Each structure stands twice: as structure tokens, then as C-alpha cells.
Amino acid sequence: MIATLDQDPAGRTMRTDFEFTLPRGYVDESGAVHREGLMRLATARDEIEPLRDPAVRHNEAYLAVLLLSRVVTRIGEISEVTPQIVEGLYAADFDHLQQLYERLNTNADAVGVIACPHCEEEFEVDLSEIRDGPQGK
Secondary structure: OEOOOOEOOOOOOEOOEEEEEEEEEEEOOOOOEEEEEEEEOOOHHHHHHHHHOHHHHHOOOHHHHHHHHHHEEEEOOEOOOOHHHHHOOOHHHHHHHHHHHHHHHOOOOOEEEEEOOOOOOEEEEEHHHOEOOOOOO
16 A cells, blocks of 8 residues: 555545554454555544543643544454544554655655665655555565
């Protein structure tokens, strides 16, 4: 999956759902591991509504949990992603989803500086072209 907005050649459609693969995976009550999922683009309402939640007023860090539970539409066979499911993610998976959310929902150009492992020369790369999940997917 490429974390960019794709339009058809005529510019009439926009992709709003993006597949992802969790590094560890969500383990459900039966012990099954769910790694593949789907995240949709956030709306203004997605970002505003959680601010009204008393849990966010008490602990601002909880905002990320509520945001992700609104935009992650599927994890494995689970199609109702609740805040409790997001709370149950391993830290690596939670971080992975937060980074994907940022890549998908920010308007800024994502540019990073990397160094060649051979000559150590540094150069800029467009991070919006980074693929999610294991290499080769």
C-alpha cells in the first residue's frame, strides 16, 4: 500500500481507504492474531468529536486512542474497532497506526533526509512514497 491519495486519470475519484499490516498484530480473546487491516482518511468530525470525551479531558494522550478507533475500520476479521481494541494493541502496533494516521491525514509534504549506507552521502527522499508493511508487499 502506498500512503498517498490516488486519483483516476481524469481526477474524479480519490482513494480514501488504505490497507496496513501491523508489525505484531492484535491478539483477540481466543488468542487469534490479526495483522492486516484498513484505515480510512479522517474527517474534521473524527478529529473534533473525541475532544468532547471526558476521558480526553482527563488525559490528553487518550485522544490518539479515540482517533484511531474512529478511522481504523478493520483489523483482521474485526470490523468494529473500539477504543478497547486500540487500547489492547501492542505499543509497536499503536505507534505504527499513529504514524500511518499522520502520513495519511497531514497536508504537508513528507520529506526526510537519509544517508547512503555505502558512501554516507545524505539526500532528501519523499516519505509519502513509503510502502506500509513488510517489504515486497
